Amino acid sequence: MNIKTSYSIDKNLDNAVKEISSGLNDINPEAVLYFASSNIDPADLSSKMQEAFDSTTVFGCTTSGEITSGKMLDNSVVAMGLNSKAVEDIKIEVLENISEDSNTAVEKALKSFENHYGASMHDLDPKKYVGVILIDGLSVAEEKIMDRIGDLTNVPFIGGSAGDDLKFKQTHIFANGKTYSNAALLALIKVGVPFDIIKTQSFKPLDKILTATKVNEAKREVIEFNNRPAVEEYASVLGITADKVSDYFMTNPVGLMIGDDPYVRSPQHVEGTSMIFYCNILEGMELTLLQSENIIDETKKDLADKEKEFGKFSGIINFNCILRTLELKAKQQTDAYGELFSDIPTVGFSTYGEEFVGHINQTATILVFK
Protein backbone atom coordinates (compact mmCIF):
# COMPACT_ATOMS: atom_id res chain seq x y z
CA MET A 1 0.00 0.00 0.00
CA ASN A 2 1.54 3.31 -1.15
CA ILE A 3 -1.31 5.61 -0.16
CA LYS A 4 -3.16 5.49 3.13
CA THR A 5 -5.68 7.70 4.91
CA SER A 6 -6.55 8.38 8.51
CA TYR A 7 -8.92 10.73 10.31
CA SER A 8 -9.91 11.84 13.76
CA ILE A 9 -12.96 13.40 15.34
CA ASP A 10 -11.31 13.55 18.76
CA LYS A 11 -11.79 17.02 20.28
CA ASN A 12 -8.45 16.72 22.10
CA LEU A 13 -5.86 17.90 19.59
CA ASP A 14 -3.00 15.81 20.94
CA ASN A 15 -5.16 12.70 20.72
CA ALA A 16 -6.35 13.63 17.23
CA VAL A 17 -2.81 14.11 15.89
CA LYS A 18 -1.68 10.89 17.58
CA GLU A 19 -4.59 9.01 16.03
CA ILE A 20 -3.70 10.33 12.59
CA SER A 21 0.04 9.73 12.85
CA SER A 22 -0.43 6.19 14.14
CA GLY A 23 -2.71 5.55 11.16
CA LEU A 24 -0.16 6.72 8.60
CA ASN A 25 3.34 6.22 9.95
CA ASP A 26 3.55 2.55 8.99
CA ILE A 27 3.82 3.46 5.29
CA ASN A 28 6.67 5.89 6.05
CA PRO A 29 5.05 8.79 4.17
CA GLU A 30 7.06 11.07 1.91
CA ALA A 31 4.17 13.56 2.04
CA VAL A 32 1.18 14.09 4.30
CA LEU A 33 -1.77 16.13 3.08
CA TYR A 34 -4.46 17.04 5.60
CA PHE A 35 -7.66 19.02 5.83
CA ALA A 36 -9.20 20.25 9.06
CA SER A 37 -12.18 22.13 10.34
CA SER A 38 -11.46 25.79 11.11
CA ASN A 39 -13.00 25.15 14.52
CA ILE A 40 -9.77 23.35 15.48
CA ASP A 41 -7.00 25.76 16.55
CA PRO A 42 -5.10 26.10 13.24
CA ALA A 43 -1.71 27.19 14.60
CA ASP A 44 -1.65 24.45 17.21
CA LEU A 45 -2.73 21.84 14.67
CA SER A 46 -0.16 22.82 12.06
CA SER A 47 2.64 22.78 14.60
CA LYS A 48 1.61 19.40 16.04
CA MET A 49 1.11 17.78 12.62
CA GLN A 50 4.60 18.83 11.48
CA GLU A 51 6.07 17.60 14.75
CA ALA A 52 4.26 14.26 14.41
CA PHE A 53 5.68 13.63 10.95
CA ASP A 54 9.09 15.19 11.59
CA SER A 55 10.99 15.62 8.30
CA THR A 56 8.07 14.66 6.03
CA THR A 57 6.50 17.32 3.79
CA VAL A 58 3.27 18.10 5.65
CA PHE A 59 0.68 20.52 4.28
CA GLY A 60 -3.03 21.25 4.14
CA CYS A 61 -5.73 23.80 4.85
CA THR A 62 -8.90 24.60 6.75
CA THR A 63 -12.25 23.56 5.35
CA SER A 64 -16.00 23.83 5.47
CA GLY A 65 -16.35 20.10 5.98
CA GLU A 66 -14.06 17.15 5.44
CA ILE A 67 -14.18 14.03 3.27
CA THR A 68 -12.53 10.69 3.84
CA SER A 69 -13.12 7.15 2.61
CA GLY A 70 -16.83 6.48 3.04
CA LYS A 71 -17.61 9.62 5.04
CA MET A 72 -18.42 13.30 4.87
CA LEU A 73 -17.50 14.86 8.21
CA ASP A 74 -17.56 18.13 10.14
CA ASN A 75 -15.21 19.30 12.91
CA SER A 76 -12.63 16.65 12.06
CA VAL A 77 -9.11 16.25 10.68
CA VAL A 78 -8.62 14.00 7.64
CA ALA A 79 -5.21 13.08 6.29
CA MET A 80 -3.53 11.18 3.50
CA GLY A 81 -0.02 9.78 3.59
CA LEU A 82 1.79 9.01 0.35
CA ASN A 83 5.03 7.02 0.42
CA SER A 84 8.05 7.41 -1.84
CA LYS A 85 6.63 4.99 -4.42
CA ALA A 86 3.60 7.26 -4.89
CA VAL A 87 5.46 10.54 -4.43
CA GLU A 88 9.00 10.28 -5.81
CA ASP A 89 9.68 13.92 -4.96
CA ILE A 90 7.74 16.91 -3.70
CA LYS A 91 8.48 20.60 -3.31
CA ILE A 92 6.11 23.06 -1.70
CA GLU A 93 6.05 26.84 -1.88
CA VAL A 94 3.87 29.26 0.07
CA LEU A 95 2.79 32.42 -1.74
CA GLU A 96 2.02 35.25 0.69
CA ASN A 97 0.11 38.55 0.30
CA ILE A 98 -1.61 37.17 -2.78
CA SER A 99 -4.32 39.83 -2.82
CA GLU A 100 -1.64 42.39 -3.66
CA ASP A 101 0.81 40.95 -6.19
CA SER A 102 0.09 37.34 -7.05
CA ASN A 103 1.99 37.29 -10.37
CA THR A 104 5.37 37.92 -8.79
CA ALA A 105 4.63 35.33 -6.11
CA VAL A 106 3.68 32.70 -8.70
CA GLU A 107 6.77 33.40 -10.79
CA LYS A 108 9.02 33.14 -7.73
CA ALA A 109 7.43 29.83 -6.68
CA LEU A 110 7.75 28.31 -10.13
CA LYS A 111 11.38 29.44 -10.32
CA SER A 112 11.97 27.59 -7.06
CA PHE A 113 10.40 24.45 -8.58
CA GLU A 114 12.68 24.81 -11.60
CA ASN A 115 15.72 25.01 -9.34
CA HIS A 116 14.55 22.02 -7.31
CA TYR A 117 13.79 19.77 -10.29
CA GLY A 118 16.55 21.12 -12.54
CA ALA A 119 14.25 21.76 -15.49
CA SER A 120 12.15 24.55 -16.93
CA MET A 121 8.47 24.47 -15.93
CA HIS A 122 7.73 24.50 -19.68
CA ASP A 123 9.71 21.27 -20.11
CA LEU A 124 8.41 19.21 -17.17
CA ASP A 125 6.39 16.21 -18.38
CA PRO A 126 2.69 16.76 -17.48
CA LYS A 127 2.25 12.98 -17.34
CA LYS A 128 4.88 12.64 -14.57
CA TYR A 129 4.31 15.82 -12.57
CA VAL A 130 1.18 17.25 -10.99
CA GLY A 131 0.63 20.41 -9.01
CA VAL A 132 -1.67 20.82 -6.03
CA ILE A 133 -2.92 24.28 -5.09
CA LEU A 134 -4.53 25.19 -1.77
CA ILE A 135 -5.53 28.82 -1.57
CA ASP A 136 -7.19 31.20 0.87
CA GLY A 137 -10.86 31.01 -0.14
CA LEU A 138 -11.45 34.62 0.88
CA SER A 139 -8.54 36.10 -1.09
CA VAL A 140 -10.39 36.59 -4.41
CA ALA A 141 -7.01 35.85 -5.99
CA GLU A 142 -7.72 32.42 -7.46
CA GLU A 143 -8.29 33.47 -11.08
CA LYS A 144 -5.08 35.48 -11.37
CA ILE A 145 -2.98 32.76 -9.78
CA MET A 146 -4.42 29.96 -11.91
CA ASP A 147 -4.05 32.09 -15.04
CA ARG A 148 -0.37 32.83 -14.35
CA ILE A 149 0.42 29.20 -13.48
CA GLY A 150 -1.26 28.16 -16.75
CA ASP A 151 0.89 30.63 -18.65
CA LEU A 152 4.11 29.24 -17.25
CA THR A 153 3.61 25.48 -17.45
CA ASN A 154 1.67 22.61 -19.01
CA VAL A 155 1.83 20.68 -15.73
CA PRO A 156 -1.77 20.42 -14.48
CA PHE A 157 -2.52 22.14 -11.18
CA ILE A 158 -5.60 21.00 -9.25
CA GLY A 159 -6.93 22.06 -5.89
CA GLY A 160 -9.39 24.00 -3.85
CA SER A 161 -10.01 27.20 -1.96
CA ALA A 162 -9.70 26.80 1.81
CA GLY A 163 -12.86 27.27 3.87
CA ASP A 164 -13.77 28.32 7.39
CA ASP A 165 -16.97 26.40 8.15
CA LEU A 166 -19.10 29.07 6.45
CA LYS A 167 -18.02 31.83 8.85
CA PHE A 168 -16.37 33.77 5.96
CA LYS A 169 -13.90 35.39 8.39
CA GLN A 170 -10.49 33.76 7.90
CA THR A 171 -9.14 30.63 6.25
CA HIS A 172 -5.74 29.04 6.87
CA ILE A 173 -3.15 27.23 4.81
CA PHE A 174 -0.92 24.77 6.71
CA ALA A 175 2.75 24.35 5.84
CA ASN A 176 6.13 24.17 7.55
CA GLY A 177 4.40 23.78 10.92
CA LYS A 178 2.85 27.23 10.53
CA THR A 179 -0.39 28.74 9.25
CA TYR A 180 -0.86 31.34 6.53
CA SER A 181 -3.79 33.54 5.48
CA ASN A 182 -4.02 35.70 2.35
CA ALA A 183 -1.79 32.97 0.96
CA ALA A 184 -1.66 30.04 -1.42
CA LEU A 185 0.34 26.85 -1.26
CA LEU A 186 1.67 25.24 -4.41
CA ALA A 187 2.98 21.68 -4.22
CA LEU A 188 4.74 20.27 -7.25
CA ILE A 189 4.85 16.50 -7.09
CA LYS A 190 6.88 14.07 -9.16
CA VAL A 191 4.40 11.22 -9.08
CA GLY A 192 5.64 7.64 -8.99
CA VAL A 193 2.37 6.02 -10.06
CA PRO A 194 -0.02 6.87 -12.90
CA PHE A 195 -2.45 9.66 -12.06
CA ASP A 196 -5.34 11.47 -13.69
CA ILE A 197 -7.84 14.24 -13.03
CA ILE A 198 -11.63 14.10 -12.88
CA LYS A 199 -13.69 17.27 -13.09
CA THR A 200 -17.28 16.46 -12.26
CA GLN A 201 -20.32 18.70 -12.03
CA SER A 202 -23.97 17.81 -12.12
CA PHE A 203 -25.49 20.13 -14.70
CA LYS A 204 -26.83 19.90 -18.20
CA PRO A 205 -26.47 22.84 -20.58
CA LEU A 206 -29.71 24.47 -21.71
CA ASP A 207 -30.11 26.10 -25.10
CA LYS A 208 -29.93 29.60 -23.62
CA ILE A 209 -26.93 31.94 -23.92
CA LEU A 210 -26.03 34.82 -21.62
CA THR A 211 -23.19 36.99 -22.91
CA ALA A 212 -21.59 39.19 -20.25
CA THR A 213 -21.68 42.57 -21.96
CA LYS A 214 -20.73 44.72 -18.96
CA VAL A 215 -18.75 43.53 -15.94
CA ASN A 216 -16.68 44.69 -13.00
CA GLU A 217 -13.98 42.00 -12.90
CA ALA A 218 -12.50 43.07 -9.56
CA LYS A 219 -15.88 42.55 -7.83
CA ARG A 220 -16.78 39.39 -9.79
CA GLU A 221 -19.83 41.38 -10.83
CA VAL A 222 -21.85 41.05 -14.01
CA ILE A 223 -23.67 44.32 -14.62
CA GLU A 224 -25.27 43.37 -17.95
CA PHE A 225 -26.06 40.17 -19.81
CA ASN A 226 -27.01 40.50 -23.49
CA ASN A 227 -26.92 44.32 -23.11
CA ARG A 228 -29.66 44.27 -20.45
CA PRO A 229 -29.41 44.56 -16.64
CA ALA A 230 -28.02 41.19 -15.51
CA VAL A 231 -30.82 40.30 -13.12
CA GLU A 232 -33.55 41.12 -15.64
CA GLU A 233 -31.91 39.13 -18.44
CA TYR A 234 -31.15 36.12 -16.22
CA ALA A 235 -34.80 36.16 -15.07
CA SER A 236 -36.01 36.53 -18.63
CA VAL A 237 -34.12 33.49 -19.99
CA LEU A 238 -35.37 31.44 -17.04
CA GLY A 239 -38.93 32.65 -17.57
CA ILE A 240 -39.29 33.98 -14.02
CA THR A 241 -39.73 37.39 -12.42
CA ALA A 242 -36.64 39.37 -11.34
CA ASP A 243 -37.53 39.23 -7.63
CA LYS A 244 -37.21 35.42 -7.68
CA VAL A 245 -33.75 35.06 -9.28
CA SER A 246 -31.82 34.14 -6.13
CA ASP A 247 -34.11 31.12 -5.65
CA TYR A 248 -32.61 29.72 -8.88
CA PHE A 249 -28.90 30.37 -8.27
CA MET A 250 -28.16 26.86 -6.95
CA THR A 251 -30.08 25.00 -9.65
CA ASN A 252 -29.31 27.30 -12.58
CA PRO A 253 -25.76 28.65 -12.57
CA VAL A 254 -24.05 29.43 -15.87
CA GLY A 255 -21.28 27.54 -17.64
CA LEU A 256 -18.29 28.59 -19.67
CA MET A 257 -18.48 25.83 -22.27
CA ILE A 258 -15.28 24.21 -23.45
CA GLY A 259 -16.55 21.75 -26.01
CA ASP A 260 -19.43 19.98 -24.26
CA ASP A 261 -17.90 20.50 -20.83
CA PRO A 262 -19.25 23.31 -18.62
CA TYR A 263 -16.86 25.20 -16.32
CA VAL A 264 -19.43 26.37 -13.80
CA ARG A 265 -19.72 29.99 -12.62
CA SER A 266 -22.18 30.27 -9.74
CA PRO A 267 -24.14 33.41 -8.87
CA GLN A 268 -23.73 34.44 -5.23
CA HIS A 269 -26.13 37.33 -4.70
CA VAL A 270 -27.92 40.26 -6.29
CA GLU A 271 -26.72 43.85 -5.94
CA GLY A 272 -29.24 46.23 -7.44
CA THR A 273 -29.68 44.92 -10.97
CA SER A 274 -26.21 43.29 -11.05
CA MET A 275 -25.27 39.71 -10.20
CA ILE A 276 -22.22 38.93 -8.05
CA PHE A 277 -20.60 35.56 -8.81
CA TYR A 278 -18.29 33.24 -6.85
CA CYS A 279 -15.75 33.53 -9.67
CA ASN A 280 -14.72 35.94 -12.36
CA ILE A 281 -16.59 36.47 -15.60
CA LEU A 282 -14.82 38.49 -18.29
CA GLU A 283 -16.55 41.02 -20.52
CA GLY A 284 -17.63 39.37 -23.77
CA MET A 285 -17.63 35.89 -22.24
CA GLU A 286 -20.42 33.75 -23.65
CA LEU A 287 -22.08 31.61 -20.99
CA THR A 288 -24.65 28.87 -21.19
CA LEU A 289 -27.51 28.56 -18.71
CA LEU A 290 -27.26 25.26 -16.81
CA GLN A 291 -29.84 23.02 -15.17
CA SER A 292 -28.94 20.96 -12.12
CA GLU A 293 -29.03 17.18 -12.14
CA ASN A 294 -28.29 14.53 -9.51
CA ILE A 295 -24.86 14.93 -7.80
CA ILE A 296 -24.66 11.32 -6.65
CA ASP A 297 -25.55 9.84 -10.05
CA GLU A 298 -23.23 12.12 -12.02
CA THR A 299 -20.27 11.72 -9.66
CA LYS A 300 -20.73 7.95 -9.59
CA LYS A 301 -20.81 7.84 -13.38
CA ASP A 302 -17.73 10.04 -13.79
CA LEU A 303 -15.77 7.94 -11.26
CA ALA A 304 -16.83 4.71 -13.00
CA ASP A 305 -15.96 6.06 -16.46
CA LYS A 306 -12.49 7.11 -15.31
CA GLU A 307 -11.87 3.82 -13.50
CA LYS A 308 -12.84 1.91 -16.65
CA GLU A 309 -10.37 3.95 -18.71
CA PHE A 310 -7.62 4.18 -16.11
CA GLY A 311 -7.82 1.12 -13.86
CA LYS A 312 -8.44 0.74 -10.14
CA PHE A 313 -7.72 3.80 -7.99
CA SER A 314 -5.22 3.53 -5.15
CA GLY A 315 -5.99 7.02 -3.80
CA ILE A 316 -8.27 10.00 -4.32
CA ILE A 317 -7.98 13.67 -3.34
CA ASN A 318 -11.38 15.33 -3.69
CA PHE A 319 -11.88 19.09 -3.77
CA ASN A 320 -15.66 19.30 -3.48
CA CYS A 321 -17.54 22.59 -3.69
CA ILE A 322 -19.30 23.70 -0.51
CA LEU A 323 -22.40 24.40 -2.63
CA ARG A 324 -22.48 20.72 -3.60
CA THR A 325 -22.06 19.79 0.07
CA LEU A 326 -24.93 22.09 1.07
CA GLU A 327 -27.13 20.51 -1.59
CA LEU A 328 -26.14 17.01 -0.43
CA LYS A 329 -26.94 18.00 3.17
CA ALA A 330 -30.31 19.48 2.16
CA LYS A 331 -31.18 16.26 0.33
CA GLN A 332 -29.74 14.06 3.12
CA GLN A 333 -27.31 12.52 0.63
CA THR A 334 -23.99 13.05 2.43
CA ASP A 335 -23.78 9.36 3.38
CA ALA A 336 -24.46 8.35 -0.21
CA TYR A 337 -21.73 10.73 -1.42
CA GLY A 338 -19.22 9.42 1.13
CA GLU A 339 -20.01 5.87 0.10
CA LEU A 340 -18.91 6.62 -3.47
CA PHE A 341 -15.38 6.67 -2.06
CA SER A 342 -15.76 3.93 0.55
CA ASP A 343 -13.36 1.39 -0.98
CA ILE A 344 -10.62 3.85 -1.91
CA PRO A 345 -8.18 5.75 0.34
CA THR A 346 -9.72 9.22 0.00
CA VAL A 347 -9.27 12.66 1.51
CA GLY A 348 -10.94 15.87 0.52
CA PHE A 349 -12.80 18.86 1.75
CA SER A 350 -15.72 21.18 1.07
CA THR A 351 -14.14 24.15 -0.68
CA TYR A 352 -14.89 27.79 -1.33
CA GLY A 353 -13.97 27.19 -4.99
CA GLU A 354 -12.28 24.57 -7.10
CA GLU A 355 -9.17 24.92 -9.17
CA PHE A 356 -8.45 23.26 -12.49
CA VAL A 357 -7.36 25.26 -15.55
CA GLY A 358 -9.10 28.19 -13.86
CA HIS A 359 -11.23 28.94 -10.82
CA ILE A 360 -14.60 27.19 -10.95
CA ASN A 361 -17.67 26.56 -8.80
CA GLN A 362 -20.23 23.82 -7.98
CA THR A 363 -17.71 21.22 -9.13
CA ALA A 364 -15.55 18.51 -7.66
CA THR A 365 -11.98 18.52 -8.97
CA ILE A 366 -10.52 15.13 -8.15
CA LEU A 367 -6.95 13.85 -8.36
CA VAL A 368 -6.84 10.08 -8.72
CA PHE A 369 -3.83 7.79 -8.35
CA LYS A 370 -3.57 4.30 -9.82
Added chain:
Amino acid sequence: MAGVIKKMLDNIIAKRSKGDITMMNLTKAKLIFKGLNPDKFTNTSEDDPEMIKKIRAAAQEMGVSI
Protein backbone atom coordinates in the same frame (compact mmCIF):
# COMPACT_ATOMS: atom_id res chain seq x y z
CA MET B 1 -7.39 41.22 -44.56
CA ALA B 2 -9.16 38.53 -42.60
CA GLY B 3 -8.35 35.38 -40.65
CA VAL B 4 -5.30 36.65 -38.77
CA ILE B 5 -6.88 36.11 -35.34
CA LYS B 6 -7.69 32.47 -36.09
CA LYS B 7 -4.12 31.88 -37.31
CA MET B 8 -2.61 33.50 -34.22
CA LEU B 9 -4.73 31.44 -31.81
CA ASP B 10 -4.02 28.20 -33.72
CA ASN B 11 -0.34 29.08 -33.61
CA ILE B 12 -0.36 29.50 -29.82
CA ILE B 13 -2.13 26.16 -29.40
CA ALA B 14 0.28 24.38 -31.75
CA LYS B 15 3.40 25.80 -30.13
CA ARG B 16 2.30 25.15 -26.54
CA SER B 17 0.97 21.64 -27.21
CA LYS B 18 3.74 20.38 -29.52
CA GLY B 19 1.20 18.05 -31.18
CA ASP B 20 -0.11 16.46 -27.97
CA ILE B 21 -3.92 16.32 -28.15
CA THR B 22 -4.42 16.57 -24.38
CA MET B 23 -2.20 19.66 -24.30
CA MET B 24 -4.06 21.13 -27.31
CA ASN B 25 -7.33 20.89 -25.39
CA LEU B 26 -5.72 22.25 -22.23
CA THR B 27 -4.21 25.23 -24.06
CA LYS B 28 -7.52 25.93 -25.78
CA ALA B 29 -9.23 25.87 -22.37
CA LYS B 30 -6.66 28.30 -20.97
CA LEU B 31 -7.28 30.67 -23.89
CA ILE B 32 -11.05 30.47 -23.36
CA PHE B 33 -10.53 31.37 -19.69
CA LYS B 34 -8.61 34.43 -20.91
CA GLY B 35 -11.64 35.40 -23.02
CA LEU B 36 -10.01 34.23 -26.28
CA ASN B 37 -12.20 31.46 -27.68
CA PRO B 38 -10.58 29.94 -30.81
CA ASP B 39 -13.95 28.50 -31.89
CA LYS B 40 -15.36 32.01 -32.26
CA PHE B 41 -12.97 32.89 -35.08
CA THR B 42 -12.65 31.57 -38.62
CA ASN B 43 -10.45 32.22 -41.64
CA THR B 44 -12.89 34.94 -42.65
CA SER B 45 -13.11 36.72 -39.27
CA GLU B 46 -12.31 40.42 -39.44
CA ASP B 47 -8.81 41.40 -38.24
CA ASP B 48 -9.89 43.42 -35.22
CA PRO B 49 -6.76 45.35 -34.08
CA GLU B 50 -7.86 45.34 -30.42
CA MET B 51 -8.30 41.56 -30.43
CA ILE B 52 -4.94 41.08 -32.19
CA LYS B 53 -3.28 43.20 -29.50
CA LYS B 54 -4.92 41.11 -26.78
CA ILE B 55 -3.76 37.86 -28.39
CA ARG B 56 -0.19 39.15 -28.75
CA ALA B 57 -0.18 39.98 -25.04
CA ALA B 58 -1.54 36.52 -24.17
CA ALA B 59 1.10 34.84 -26.34
CA GLN B 60 3.83 36.81 -24.62
CA GLU B 61 2.48 35.88 -21.18
CA MET B 62 2.44 32.23 -22.26
CA GLY B 63 6.02 32.37 -23.53
CA VAL B 64 5.05 31.78 -27.16
CA SER B 65 6.42 33.84 -30.04
CA ILE B 66 3.91 34.26 -32.83
